Amino acid sequence: MKNILILKGNIIFTKTSDRFEICKNSYIVSVNGKVEGIYKVLPEKYMDCTVEDYGDRLIIPGFVDLHLHAAQFLQCGMGMTNQLLDWLNDYTFDLERQFQDVEFAKEVYTQFADKLIANGTTRACIFASSSTKGTEVLFDILKQKGIGAYVGKVNMDRNAPDFIIETTEESIKGTKYLIEKYNNEKLVKPIITPRFAPTSTDELLEELGKLAKVYNVPVQSHLSENTDEINWVQQLFPDSRKYLDVYDKHSLFGQTPTVMAHGIYLDNSEIDKVKRNKVTLVHCPDSNINVRSGIMPLRKYLNMGIQVGLGSDIAGGHKIALNEAIVRAIQLSKLLSMNQPEYEPLSVSEAFYLGTKGGGQFFGKIGSFEEGYCFDALVIEDDRLISDRYTLKDRLERFLYIGDDRNICARYVEGNKL
Amino acid sequence: MKNILILKGNIIFTKTSDRFEICKNSYIVSVNGKVEGIYKVLPEKYMDCTVEDYGDRLIIPGFVDLHLHAAQFLQCGMGMTNQLLDWLNDYTFDLERQFQDVEFAKEVYTQFADKLIANGTTRACIFASSSTKGTEVLFDILKQKGIGAYVGKVNMDRNAPDFIIETTEESIKGTKYLIEKYNNEKLVKPIITPRFAPTSTDELLEELGKLAKVYNVPVQSHLSENTDEINWVQQLFPDSRKYLDVYDKHSLFGQTPTVMAHGIYLDNSEIDKVKRNKVTLVHCPDSNINVRSGIMPLRKYLNMGIQVGLGSDIAGGHKIALNEAIVRAIQLSKLLSMNQPEYEPLSVSEAFYLGTKGGGQFFGKIGSFEEGYCFDALVIEDDRLISDRYTLKDRLERFLYIGDDRNICARYVEGNKL
Numbered sequence: 033m034k035n036i037l038i039l040k041g042n043i044i045f046t047k048t049s050d051r052f053e054i055c056k057n058s059y060i061v062s063v064n065g066k067v068e069g070i071y072k073v074l075p076e077k078y079m080d081c082t083v084e085d086y087g088d089r090l091i092i093p094g095f096v097d098l099h100l101h102a103a104q105f106l107q108c109g110m111g112m113t114n115q116l117l118d119w120l121n122d123y124t125f126d127l128e129r130q131f132q133d134v135e136f137a138k139e140v141y142t143q144f145a146d147k148l149i150a151n152g153t154t155r156a157c158i159f160a161s162s163s164t165k166g167t168e169v170l171f172d173i174l175k176q177k178g179i180g181a182y183v184g185k186v187n188m189d190r191n192a193p194d195f196i197i198e199t200t201e202e203s204i205k206g207t208k209y210l211i212e213k214y215n216n217e218k219l220v221k222p223i224i225t226p227r228f229a230p231t232s233t234d235e236l237l238e239e240l241g242k243l244a245k246v247y248n249v250p251v252q253s254h255l256s257e258n259t260d261e262i263n264w265v266q267q268l269f270p271d272s273r274k275y276l277d278v279y280d281k282h283s284l285f286g287q288t289p290t291v292m293a294h295g296i297y298l299d300n301s302e303i304d305k306v307k308r309n310k311v312t313l314v315h316c317p318d319s320n321i322n323v324r325s326g327i328m329p330l331r332k333y334l335n336m337g338i339q340v341g342l343g344s345d346i347a348g349g350h351k352i353a354l355n356e357a358i359v360r361a362i363q364l365s366k367l368l369s370m371n372q373p374e375y376e377p378l379s380v381s382e383a384f385y386l387g388t389k390g391g392g393q394f395f396g397k398i399g400s401f402e403e404g405y406c407f408d409a410l411v412i413e414d415d416r417l418i419s420d421r422y423t424l425k426d427r428l429e430r431f432l433y434i435g436d437d438r439n440i441c442a443r444y445v446e447g448n449k450l
Numbered sequence: 451m452k453n454i455l456i457l458k459g460n461i462i463f464t465k466t467s468d469r470f471e472i473c474k475n476s477y478i479v480s481v482n483g484k485v486e487g488i489y490k491v492l493p494e495k496y497m498d499c500t501v502e503d504y505g506d507r508l509i510i511p512g513f514v515d516l517h518l519h520a521a522q523f524l525q526c527g528m529g530m531t532n533q534l535l536d537w538l539n540d541y542t543f544d545l546e547r548q549f550q551d552v553e554f555a556k557e558v559y560t561q562f563a564d565k566l567i568a569n570g571t572t573r574a575c576i577f578a579s580s581s582t583k584g585t586e587v588l589f590d591i592l593k594q595k596g597i598g599a600y601v602g603k604v605n606m607d608r609n610a611p612d613f614i615i616e617t618t619e620e621s622i623k624g625t626k627y628l629i630e631k632y633n634n635e636k637l638v639k640p641i642i643t644p645r646f647a648p649t650s651t652d653e654l655l656e657e658l659g660k661l662a663k664v665y666n667v668p669v670q671s672h673l674s675e676n677t678d679e680i681n682w683v684q685q686l687f688p689d690s691r692k693y694l695d696v697y698d699k700h701s702l703f704g705q706t707p708t709v710m711a712h713g714i715y716l717d718n719s720e721i722d723k724v725k726r727n728k729v730t731l732v733h734c735p736d737s738n739i740n741v742r743s744g745i746m747p748l749r750k751y752l753n754m755g756i757q758v759g760l761g762s763d764i765a766g767g768h769k770i771a772l773n774e775a776i777v778r779a780i781q782l783s784k785l786l787s788m789n790q791p792e793y794e795p796l797s798v799s800e801a802f803y804l805g806t807k808g809g810g811q812f813f814g815k816i817g818s819f820e821e822g823y824c825f826d827a828l829v830i831e832d833d834r835l836i837s838d839r840y841t842l843k844d845r846l847e848r849f850l851y852i853g854d855d856r857n858i859c860a861r862y863v864e865g866n867k868l
Binding site: 108109110111112113139140318321324326350362367369415417418422426429431433434436 | 524526527528529530531557558561736739740742744745768769770777780781784785787788789795797798833835836839840844847848849850851852853854
């Protein structure tokens with residue numbers, strides 16, 4: 033028996049990044065959670081179906097946040113004066129430690145999940161903490177909420193405070209436990225998550241690479257975010273020519289679907305490898321500015337055909353709402369273009385694409401309303417004063433720039449209303 | 451009979467920009483709308499007074515927005531792909547024209563005022579439109595709402611569409627009418643507002659300068675925002691050595707209190723003049739990025755002792771909430787520091803100072819909780835999960851970075867609760 037969902041409204045999405053597909057006053061039909069088609073006039077076969085008529089509202093794909101730290105949620109907007117490595121030591125590790133307390137984890141992860149969903153994210157790649165129990169709590173909360181996510185217990189076995197690292201064996205054991213428990217889930221699945229090279233021994237990375245292959249689990253980590261970090265990696269891993277080789281030699285760089293945050297400082301040979309290994313990079317504009325890492329040369333990567341998504345990267349980034357990352361990406365590209373006239377700023381459709389289909393490809397057919405794509409969607413409400421006098425494209429731009437969770441009146445993931 | 455208002459809570463303000471004054475669990479006493487003192491223990495003489503006990507909440511000065519366009523409010527977040535002069539022609543003039551319709555003005559200016567106040571602005575320097583009737587509506591709405599503001603009918607007599615400019619005579623007449631009507635008001639007062647040099651004839655500027663002097667009215671305009679604009683001014687005013695001389699020769703540059711938006715491209719002789727004439731510059735970070743004007747060299751101006759405030763500059767800037775401008779100013783300064791290591795990023799207290807006392811000095815004793823300062827204040831609420839585990843400074847930083855109107859549970863202007 034088919035599960036048919038039909039929405040009516042002003043439908044906007046990006047099939048390609050250069051333009052918006054705009055279907056005014058149209059119907060979008062989802063069958064068993066997948067887009068079946070968009071129609072100006074509803075086909076005969078659907079005439080007896082219920083239609084959720086959203087009137088003049090906008091219907092857009094849900095946002096895809098390819099990089100964020102659930103365990104840092106409480107810290108959003110604080111300690112923003114520090115650079116990366118100090119910030120980790122002064123604020124972040126101490127907060128993440130607290131997720132060993134299951135009650136704390138329940139309370140905070142619930143708030144986190146509610147906030148993430150309220151702000152329009154429908155798919156996310158999430159770092160939890162090094163605590164297996166705490167991460168299990170996050171899996172269960174996200175499952176219950178109905179959002180789609182990859183959730184990673186963070187593996188760390190050195191170069192961080194004792195209270196937050198584990199032995200290599202404990203770290204692997206906890207990861208394996210979560211994979212076995214959740215790998216057959218439909219919406220909320222495990223992802224192998226070494227924090228980053230400096231906090232991982234070779235042995236840890238080797239074992240994680242094996243788990244990735246044996247269980248066919250995706251991988252996420254950080255890459256080349258900050259120059260101090262890169263130098264540190266070179267000292268710790270003298271056998272690896274480049275930072276990404278540390279991951280690659282242990283089968284953690286594209287051997288299974290892999291997403292890497294930042295990738296700000298990559299030379300051409302590294303970019304080649306990212307491309308060849310089909311690794312997805314995540315642009316996290318707020319975080320890059322706030323912890324003064326640098327600016328990802330996004331346009332260059334896009335021109336070279338790298339797969340890129342967007343990340344809020346809370347709490348290096350302060351805003352959990354992905355439309356803020358979309359805007360900051362545009363703003364950053366404008367700033368770059370002011371110094372380098374040949375650097376073309378991101379258009380609104382390009383930035384929107386990054387935050388929907390560009391990131392969505394990591395999950396599969398997600399982030400667009402083309403036939404066969406998962407029906408993940410948001411319904412956007414704006415003021416009559418606005419809707420009466422501006423075009424649909426303007427209204428979408430406005431929502432991205434100044435909208436918040438109060439403008440999102442409905443959220444769908446694979447055809448289910450959250 | 452004295453009007454005594456006493457609040458209790460966690461009081462934070464910036465007397466100087468280098469640090470926060472933090473008075474934990476203290477009383478702040480306002481007498482007849484002015485701060486009388488802050489006390490850990492309430493003095494005997496106040497023992498019988500009602501205390502508004504805000505518990506663990508933060509009490510901070512209200513925000514001062516030194517530059518925004520009320521008539522562009524609906525346009526926030528739209529048309530952000532254009533540079534300044536195109537954006538004016540394609541979007542802005544057409545919207546501003548509509549304020550000639552008094553009913554439209556009432557509806558939109560009411561929404562604008564509510565949004566401005568909700569987001570914590572307690573004093574603002576506002577551009578209305580060229581319509582006298584429309585601007586009158588704005589004066590009356592702001593008076594009724596209880597906020598403090600300088601409101602300017604925008605003077606334009608050339609180089610813009612016919613539907614929005616006036617004859618020199620009409621423009622002066624309307625300005626004079628509003629000055630005579632509102633100049634003796636306490637909270638919402640007129641400010642002379644030539645849009646900028648290109649849309650003003652010498653005659654218009656001359657007459658406006660006279661009005662400023664005769665009625666002792668402050669002045670606001672735009673200055674050196676964009677290189678095309680500066681070139682245009684040079685063509686239009688070949689007798690003026692520099693852009694600011696156009697204003698200065700007509701007594702619109704410090705002869706009465708003057709605030710100028712942007713001032714991005716000023717050489718040392720111009721900066722000297724700004725300083726000598728005691729002109730206040732307004733840093734509008736979002737607007738500068740969005741319309742790709744450039745970045746004000748803020749640290750340089752601060753080091754040279756220029757008076758600087760912050761502006762949302764809606765709708766070149768997209769966010770009406772001034773805490774967003776505070777954050778963007780910090781972010782911009784961090785980006786500058788990444789390219790120029792000697793450029794010191796703004797601290798949180800510096801940015802907060804700009805958005806309170808730094809801008810407040812234009813209005814008088816405003817933006818601080820020192821004795822004798824107007825009691826303009828906001829009461830900030832955050833989550834128990836946050837307040838239980840973070841310092842007051844962290845909590846304030848968090849509100850600036852991720853707070854919105856929902857976190858502001860009370861607003862006061864000169865001792866009156868809005």
